[in-house]
Amino acid sequence: MTEKNKPILEVKGLKTHFYTKRGVSKAVDGIDFSLYKGETLGIVGESGCGKSMTSLSILRLIPSPPGKIAGGQVLFKGKDLVAMSEDEMRKIRGNEISMIFQEPMTSLNPVIPVGEQIAEALRLHQKMGRKAAWEKAVEMLMLVGIPSPEKRAKQEPFQLSGGMRQRVMIAMALACTPEVLIADEPTTALDVTIQAQILELIKDLQNKLGMGVIMITHDLGVVAETCDTVAVMYAGNIIEHASTKKIFANPRHPYTQGLLDSLPKIHEDKEELQTIEGSVPSPYNMPAGCRFASRCPYQQPICHQQQPELIEQNDGVKVRCWMYTDKWADKVVKEEAVK
Amino acid sequence: MLMFILRRLMQTIPVVIGVTFVVFFIMQLVPGDPAVLLAGEGASKETIAAIREQLGLNRPLFVQYFDYLMNVFRGDFGVSLKNSQPVLDEVLVRLPITMELAFFSIIITIVLGMAAGIISAIKPYSLTDTAVMIVALLGISLPSFWFGLMLMYFFSVKLQILPVAGWDSILHTILPALTLGAGGAAIVARMTRSSMLEVIRQDYIRTARAKGLRERVIIYKHGLRNALIPVITVVGLQFGALLGGTVLVESIFAINGLGRMIVDSIRMRDLPMVQGGVLVASLVFVVVNLLVDVLYRFFNKRIELN
Amino acid sequence: MTLEAKTEQPVVVKQTMNHPQDSKLKDFLSILMMNKAAMVGAIIILFYIFVALFAPLLAPYDPYEIKLENKLLPPSADHWMGTDDKGRDILSRILYGSRLSMGIGITAVIFGAFFGIIFGLIAGYYGKWIDSTIMRIMDILLAFPGILLALAIISALGPGLINVTIAVGAYSIPLFARIVRGSTLEVKRLEYIDAIRSLGANDLTIIFKHILPNILSPIIVQGTLRLATVILSAAGLSFLGLGAQPPSPEWGTMLSSGRDFLFSAPYIAIFPGLAISILVLGFNIFGDGLRDAFDPRMKK
Amino acid sequence: STKSNSSNEEASKKGGTKQGGTLTVVRLSDATKLDPHFITDIPSANIIYQKVYQGLVVPDKDFKIQPLLAKEWNVVNDTTWEFKLRDDVTFHDGTPFNAEAVKVTFDRLLDPNTGSPQREKFAMITEVKVVDDHTVQLLLSYPYAPLLSILASQEGSIISPKALTENPGKLTEHPVGTGPFVFEEWKSGQEISLKKNENYWGKKPNIDRVVFKVVPEDTTRLAMIETGEAHINDQVPVTELERIEASDTMGLYRTEGLAVEYVGFNTKKKPFDDVKVRRAISHAIEREAIIKGVYNNVGTLANVAMSPKVYGHSDKVKPYDYDLNEAKKLLKEVGYESGLELTLLTNDRKERINMAEVIQSQLKGIGVNVKIQVMEYGAYIEMINKGEHDLFIGGWGNATGDGDYNQYNLFHTASQGPAGNHFYYSNPDVDQKIEAARKETNEAKRLNLYEEVMQMEIDDAVYIPIRNYEHMAAHSKNVSGFWLNAANYLMIDDVVIK
Amino acid sequence: MQATADKKVLLQVDHLKQYFPVKTDSIFKPKAYVKAVDDISFHLYEGETLSIVGESGCGKSTTGRAILRLDEPTEGKVYYSGKDILGFNKKEMRKLRGDLQVIFQDPFASLNPRQTVKQILNEAMAIQDVVRKPKRMDRMLELLGYVGLPPEALDRYPHEFSGGQRQRIGIARALAVNPKLIICDEAVSALDVSIQAQILNLLKKLQNQFGLTFLFISHDLSVVRHISNRVMVMYLGKVVEIADKKDLFDTPLHPYTRALLSSIPVPNPDLKRERIILKGDVPSPINPPSGCRFHTRCPFATEKCKIEEPALRELDTNHLVSCHYAENFQ
Ligand SMILES: Nc1ncnc2c1ncn2[C@@H]1O[C@H](COP(=O)(O)OP(=O)(O)OP(=O)(O)O)[C@@H](O)[C@H]1O
Numbered sequence A: 001m002t003e004k005n006k007p008i009l010e011v012k013g014l015k016t017h018f019y020t021k022r023g024v025s026k027a028v029d030g031i032d033f034s035l036y037k038g039e040t041l042g043i044v045g046e047s048g049c050g051k052s053m054t055s056l057s058i059l060r061l062i063p064s065p066p067g068k069i070a071g072g073q074v075l076f077k078g079k080d081l082v083a084m085s086e087d088e089m090r091k092i093r094g095n096e097i098s099m100i101f102q103e104p105m106t107s108l109n110p111v112i113p114v115g116e117q118i119a120e121a122l123r124l125h126q127k128m129g130r131k132a133a134w135e136k137a138v139e140m141l142m143l144v145g146i147p148s149p150e151k152r153a154k155q156e157p158f159q160l161s162g163g164m165r166q167r168v169m170i171a172m173a174l175a176c177t178p179e180v181l182i183a184d185e186p187t188t189a190l191d192v193t194i195q196a197q198i199l200e201l202i203k204d205l206q207n208k209l210g211m212g213v214i215m216i217t218h219d220l221g222v223v224a225e226t227c228d229t230v231a232v233m234y235a236g237n238i239i240e241h242a243s244t245k246k247i248f249a250n251p252r253h254p255y256t257q258g259l260l261d262s263l264p265k266i267h268e269d270k271e272e273l274q275t276i277e278g279s280v281p282s283p284y285n286m287p288a289g290c291r292f293a294s295r296c297p298y299q300q301p302i303c304h305q306q307q308p309e310l311i312e313q314n315d316g317v318k319v320r321c322w323m324y325t326d327k328w329a330d331k332v333v334k335e336e337a338v339k
Numbered sequence B: 001m002l003m004f005i006l007r008r009l010m011q012t013i014p015v016v017i018g019v020t021f022v023v024f025f026i027m028q029l030v031p032g033d034p035a036v037l038l039a040g041e042g043a044s045k046e047t048i049a050a051i052r053e054q055l056g057l058n059r060p061l062f063v064q065y066f067d068y069l070m071n072v073f074r075g076d077f078g079v080s081l082k083n084s085q086p087v088l089d090e091v092l093v094r095l096p097i098t099m100e101l102a103f104f105s106i107i108i109t110i111v112l113g114m115a116a117g118i119i120s121a122i123k124p125y126s127l128t129d130t131a132v133m134i135v136a137l138l139g140i141s142l143p144s145f146w147f148g149l150m151l152m153y154f155f156s157v158k159l160q161i162l163p164v165a166g167w168d169s170i171l172h173t174i175l176p177a178l179t180l181g182a183g184g185a186a187i188v189a190r191m192t193r194s195s196m197l198e199v200i201r202q203d204y205i206r207t208a209r210a211k212g213l214r215e216r217v218i219i220y221k222h223g224l225r226n227a228l229i230p231v232i233t234v235v236g237l238q239f240g241a242l243l244g245g246t247v248l249v250e251s252i253f254a255i256n257g258l259g260r261m262i263v264d265s266i267r268m269r270d271l272p273m274v275q276g277g278v279l280v281a282s283l284v285f286v287v288v289n290l291l292v293d294v295l296y297r298f299f300n301k302r303i304e305l306n
Numbered sequence C: 001m002t003l004e005a006k007t008e009q010p011v012v013v014k015q016t017m018n019h020p021q022d023s024k025l026k027d028f029l030s031i032l033m034m035n036k037a038a039m040v041g042a043i044i045i046l047f048y049i050f051v052a053l054f055a056p057l058l059a060p061y062d063p064y065e066i067k068l069e070n071k072l073l074p075p076s077a078d079h080w081m082g083t084d085d086k087g088r089d090i091l092s093r094i095l096y097g098s099r100l101s102m103g104i105g106i107t108a109v110i111f112g113a114f115f116g117i118i119f120g121l122i123a124g125y126y127g128k129w130i131d132s133t134i135m136r137i138m139d140i141l142l143a144f145p146g147i148l149l150a151l152a153i154i155s156a157l158g159p160g161l162i163n164v165t166i167a168v169g170a171y172s173i174p175l176f177a178r179i180v181r182g183s184t185l186e187v188k189r190l191e192y193i194d195a196i197r198s199l200g201a202n203d204l205t206i207i208f209k210h211i212l213p214n215i216l217s218p219i220i221v222q223g224t225l226r227l228a229t230v231i232l233s234a235a236g237l238s239f240l241g242l243g244a245q246p247p248s249p250e251w252g253t254m255l256s257s258g259r260d261f262l263f264s265a266p267y268i269a270i271f272p273g274l275a276i277s278i279l280v281l282g283f284n285i286f287g288d289g290l291r292d293a294f295d296p297r298m299k300k
Numbered sequence D: 001s002t003k004s005n006s007s008n009e010e011a012s013k014k015g016g017t018k019q020g021g022t023l024t025v026v027r028l029s030d031a032t033k034l035d036p037h038f039i040t041d042i043p044s045a046n047i048i049y050q051k052v053y054q055g056l057v058v059p060d061k062d063f064k065i066q067p068l069l070a071k072e073w074n075v076v077n078d079t080t081w082e083f084k085l086r087d088d089v090t091f092h093d094g095t096p097f098n099a100e101a102v103k104v105t106f107d108r109l110l111d112p113n114t115g116s117p118q119r120e121k122f123a124m125i126t127e128v129k130v131v132d133d134h135t136v137q138l139l140l141s142y143p144y145a146p147l148l149s150i151l152a153s154q155e156g157s158i159i160s161p162k163a164l165t166e167n168p169g170k171l172t173e174h175p176v177g178t179g180p181f182v183f184e185e186w187k188s189g190q191e192i193s194l195k196k197n198e199n200y201w202g203k204k205p206n207i208d209r210v211v212f213k214v215v216p217e218d219t220t221r222l223a224m225i226e227t228g229e230a231h232i233n234d235q236v237p238v239t240e241l242e243r244i245e246a247s248d249t250m251g252l253y254r255t256e257g258l259a260v261e262y263v264g265f266n267t268k269k270k271p272f273d274d275v276k277v278r279r280a281i282s283h284a285i286e287r288e289a290i291i292k293g294v295y296n297n298v299g300t301l302a303n304v305a306m307s308p309k310v311y312g313h314s315d316k317v318k319p320y321d322y323d324l325n326e327a328k329k330l331l332k333e334v335g336y337e338s339g340l341e342l343t344l345l346t347n348d349r350k351e352r353i354n355m356a357e358v359i360q361s362q363l364k365g366i367g368v369n370v371k372i373q374v375m376e377y378g379a380y381i382e383m384i385n386k387g388e389h390d391l392f393i394g395g396w397g398n399a400t401g402d403g404d405y406n407q408y409n410l411f412h413t414a415s416q417g418p419a420g421n422h423f424y425y426s427n428p429d430v431d432q433k434i435e436a437a438r439k440e441t442n443e444a445k446r447l448n449l450y451e452e453v454m455q456m457e458i459d460d461a462v463y464i465p466i467r468n469y470e471h472m473a474a475h476s477k478n479v480s481g482f483w484l485n486a487a488n489y490l491m492i493d494d495v496v497i498k
Numbered sequence E: 001m002q003a004t005a006d007k008k009v010l011l012q013v014d015h016l017k018q019y020f021p022v023k024t025d026s027i028f029k030p031k032a033y034v035k036a037v038d039d040i041s042f043h044l045y046e047g048e049t050l051s052i053v054g055e056s057g058c059g060k061s062t063t064g065r066a067i068l069r070l071d072e073p074t075e076g077k078v079y080y081s082g083k084d085i086l087g088f089n090k091k092e093m094r095k096l097r098g099d100l101q102v103i104f105q106d107p108f109a110s111l112n113p114r115q116t117v118k119q120i121l122n123e124a125m126a127i128q129d130v131v132r133k134p135k136r137m138d139r140m141l142e143l144l145g146y147v148g149l150p151p152e153a154l155d156r157y158p159h160e161f162s163g164g165q166r167q168r169i170g171i172a173r174a175l176a177v178n179p180k181l182i183i184c185d186e187a188v189s190a191l192d193v194s195i196q197a198q199i200l201n202l203l204k205k206l207q208n209q210f211g212l213t214f215l216f217i218s219h220d221l222s223v224v225r226h227i228s229n230r231v232m233v234m235y236l237g238k239v240v241e242i243a244d245k246k247d248l249f250d251t252p253l254h255p256y257t258r259a260l261l262s263s264i265p266v267p268n269p270d271l272k273r274e275r276i277i278l279k280g281d282v283p284s285p286i287n288p289p290s291g292c293r294f295h296t297r298c299p300f301a302t303e304k305c306k307i308e309e310p311a312l313r314e315l316d317t318n319h320l321v322s323c324h325y326a327e328n329f330q
């Protein structure tokens, strides 16, 4: 993709913590990334690693209390969203930055016709009249490929199938032609054939509208097919960030490696799959060192002592692992790992 | 929808028949002979026997019940043992009064309850919220007859701004409706609050926020309508409780309603009146439930899919 | 079949928890403790239970002793809550009455819950015509306005503590049945029920060992809330002259006989009224707290 | 003769009486039927008695019989009574009142096909003979001394012959009589209204209308009087006495009644078939405490089951005195010194429950353990009619004010059960004397007979007399001129509303 | 292990139908049915893994449940070891249940939250009475060993385990009664990839160890490809294709299978495949389309497909397909 020099969205050291009675859960703990116009950034990682919270933090939609943005900046076209007033923020939501949620079943208001759910954002942000907004809503439904959109617009969500509802969500998100679209697992609830339709649709629309897309998923297949760059998250951190090709061809971080290895490959037969032993540390009680250290096949003392930084390698791949630093004792292992 | 209503109406038939059956046989268990009560002080055995004969109380129970049922289907609810008036007339005089009372009460329940619930839910855990909820809890915890008498004491006897009893003008309805509606209002308030808080946690509210809508729009347009669904159910159930409560309120405020009629008739062992009264009361209850279901469906069409 | 040496070392999430049963209870209690309202409710209820248990020790006078010369004394140092129209000490009567009123409440709820649970479980588990038959019968019960049902039952059985209990308990049956049926339908769909079924367990085992324990929380919540209602209904029956038999110091009876003095000696009605209201309040807020504590969203 | 401390009677006499207005009377329960031949309850009778309907004779304030529709009467022989009727009376429907009307009324009452529950009271009448248009004779099968008292009661009301022949069924809901008030409307369960009879033969009432409203709750009724929403409440709880007296908007009217209250024994049931047990318990009840403590001194201490207002009463008969030692001694004699368990049955009237509690507490003193059984009226009646009770609290209304209605129903063997003898008492001597008294036309002899009978009953300790009724009414201070007769009928002819 | 023709048939499903009545508003309208499974036949060889794939709602779970008689099938026959188990009475069925076990999708819902692992396993053994009481403890430890859980796990409650561990408990419970056939209904769908891999490895290991037969229900084709010997593709209550895994993945003969295979996102950005994007949504099983049920979405549908329902026919050895034009894809 064409990388314009200035990113449209820049996340710097974002921290989102949950202050609960059990302690502080560091769901997002220092995230940095940039998104350029027309680019699709994939965020992957296993369940609970903080993907959704990252995206919600960008729009300042984290449930609060108990959640709170504890630090960092989210620069949208140079302005810091974190520091904005709620009124200003509202002007951006749904207008310049939109979001598609994971669950099409529950993310639409069950008692309001879908057309109205699209039109209300248009009336608000584009100052359209009732009629114009409705017509535009119908047009949007047509754009996302819903047959007989005039009829469908008047229906309520329960009358639509899952795939259609997800399309409605997309139409809603795109109605005001935002510059950034955040798609939080837009297809997990859907069948593969429908998933293919939806992904195709998002890609099409992105090409048409040229927006930056953040695609959140844990399906590496989806990432491979749709994203330009990928950020891999683990326990509230990005642990690797690179172009899609590079990550799949040559994963650096042991976690990324483990993840790719544990996928059953559709075009090869293996009797036994690779697995990653152990489990994710509790978000209430993060280890001092690398968060993957206890599960890492290459772990060394330093890994347990200090958390590595996300460091950009020569080839532009960013990785958060001691192996790729000078502090790593056993260079051989590192070489092997790179290979 | 029409079909749904029709089917539900059909379903009420066995319920209503069941009700008459239960009433009939419970009343047989009740000690006390209507003939004796009608005969009055000092009546001889012969007099009592004559009255019993005259009322047809000598026939076998099943014959009595069956006859009764058949007559009901023909629209004949029998005559009161007490004053020989057609039961249907007596019931129809009182039904509108009780319905009026119930109507005003449920209005109080709904308006007061929802308003309080919304006020509470908008700023949960605030001082207002706590205050409103404490009042609501008190409302639930007061025995209604006690509350009614207190209201009467203050507003009618002390302040003399409202009439004590009767059912003649709109002023007369205030205290009884308040007495009857207060408990329900408290329940509805709490329900509305928790339902609102629940709804506000839902994904679609997040969606609405993500669209950049104002908080007010989110609460009233996206929140309230959904929050009302469980509230409607509660209001429906409340209506049932309310019908039961009319007995006490009608006694206190001397309202000539169905509840009091049934109680008086039970005391007089006036079986046809009890039957007729309970039959109509339960019909009302069933119809109200049906109405609630229809409303429920209206607000939440999703359940049609199941 | 050999035990493989190389087993993947599983990670046990909470290494520290050695007594799961305790910890569950503790979890639950700690959530309950955090809910201030529920604590207030629990304290109120415990206080009443304490009073009920030690009424003979706490009561300054014999609650039954009639001293007509002392009648209608206003509250004073001798009689903190005054005396009633027969010269009995109201405080002592209220203290003793706690046994009756709570007794009625608890027994009635247990009575209602018992049958409600059985009907609800059977209806929910077996479904089909059994379900519709049972639920129609429940509808019939429900279609009677509650107090009328109670009235009918009491007229049939005669007044008295036990019959009042049965009467107000009976109206709780359909309510419990509905809740239990709903929860049963929900739990029945869960996969562990299918799992146990596919192991060949019989219906009784499934219903009582696997479904019932998992639907207890709504039942308990409903139970505490019902307790509140039941106590009020029992008082309402006393108002209609169908409550406990004299000279029982049952609160509803005291309250309703006090209404004759509402304007001249209001304390006769006020104190039992307060006793009822506060207890009902206690059960209500405790029930609400329980509901929160049982709410899976509050757990983690 | 009444203890009335209210100013209402005097008020009506002085000054120019104000005309018009609607009198509102609030009452516990609704009427059941308005046909005098079928009425069996006071609330119904009260609506029509002396208001819509009148009889040949009427009791005055002292319950002495006075002429009404009959100007005069004489006893032709033991079994023939002749009445001279007024000739200036018409029924509300315009039919003239005459001897024929009397005949038609009584013929209907006596016709077994009518099925009147009151028929038996008049069973001694064999024929009603029209002598001329305004003279009528009642022929009796046997001498019957209290005839006038039953003619004066509401059952003796004379009904419009036109209404009777055309549509007797309608009389249940629409009475047609000769009284000062004409029936207007009956809203079942709510109120009954009567309006002034503009063609009344006697002194026309001051008020235009009277409404009897049903207000079941005691507190509410009184509150209505207090606020002026209603004028008269003739059922006042004894506990409110002081409050009413202290109020500046309410007045209290009190008058002695015909009814009595007593504690009865089921003499058929063990151990109450033993007169000693009955006497023991009679000795152990401190009746004065009940009058004062429970009844707040409303009513007087009864000495027999007949009120002083009833013809035949004697104050020479003395009940058992309060003597615990004697009671214990008697119990010991019959082997109950270690205690006795019994059940005291009462209906759910508040005062009676209170009385039961007090009795329970009193009997504890002689080691008798009383279980109180409160029953709702219907069940209570059924229980005592079946004779399943031990001890019960009962009362007798004495609607006619004559000793026969009292003694025959309460104590005659033939009256066991529903008719009134719930003591299941049977004593041939008593039976015989009651029958004799019934036929005795000599007043002194008759009174003597009753005195003897009552003494026998007390000796047999059939019951423990407790209280002679006193009727009370609370009224708004702006009404005056009403009174309650001894049978608790509200009299409103002279009412004035300020 | 290969499924060969001379293998013994363990389970035979013949013309199985499962219709669920749906509530209609009308009392006059005929009752409507969800035709969740509509006349399907297949068999399972001993020791093999047969997978059922297809989109959500196509009747996979229903098939599994019908075989287990968790729901009584509307019509058809199920033979287990040659015996018609639908004719079994309650008692016989209870006994048979020892042979047929099931592992469910949701590791959170499939264990009674109020029972410890010990109680769960103990109850399973007690119900089927497979192990005498004194020996049960040893057996439980053995079972835990198979699924890779430490002995301490016995005293814990399900909520104290992670999803993967719970799924292991479910597997241990199924193994406790020495089953021959295990139906895995989406047994790994709810798990994260790395845990999914652990469980898949475990299942394979156990199959090798005990000669188990699996009916593996999933919609994840890469998982299916990994674990199965043969694959059956369902669409809207019908079988559209059954074949050996290799045949199916290499030469899918049904247009639906082809679309399905091409829809799977492959975690390889270099692999650019030609994707068949289907139009429209899955039709309702209450009113399935006439003729070939797939014709509404099929890119190759003709008039014939709308009218005539294709039979399931053997186009290649062991490769059955129900499409009029399957030959075109050979
Ligand atoms: N309300 C909350 N209270 C406390 N912690 C929370 C809350 N919501 C989320 N978290 C924490 O935030 C972490 C990240 O959650 P998030 O939803 O971002 O995960 P995710 O990567 O989107 O997972 P998934 O793939 O399951 O959607 C979780 O581990 C959880 O502990």
Ligand SMILES: Nc1ncnc2c1ncn2[C@@H]1O[C@H](COP(=O)(O)OP(=O)(O)OP(=O)(O)O)[C@@H](O)[C@H]1O
Residues within 6 Å of the ligand: E020, E021, E034, E035, E036, E037, E054, E055, E056, E057, E058, E059, E060, E061, E062, E063, E219, E285
């Ligand atoms: N008990 C039931 N009552 C009514 N309809 C049912 C019932 N069980 C399943 N169905 C319907 O039968 C169809 C097939 O369901 P089934 O659960 O077998 O699908 P599936 O292939 O397992 O789907 P998934 O991949 O979502 O689990 C669906 O349309 C479903 O709605």
Ligand SMILES: [Mg+2]
Residues within 6 Å of the ligand: A051, A052, A053, A102, A184, A185
């Ligand atoms: Mg997420």
Ligand SMILES: [Mg+2]
Residues within 6 Å of the ligand: E060, E061, E062, E185, E186
């Ligand atoms: Mg399934």
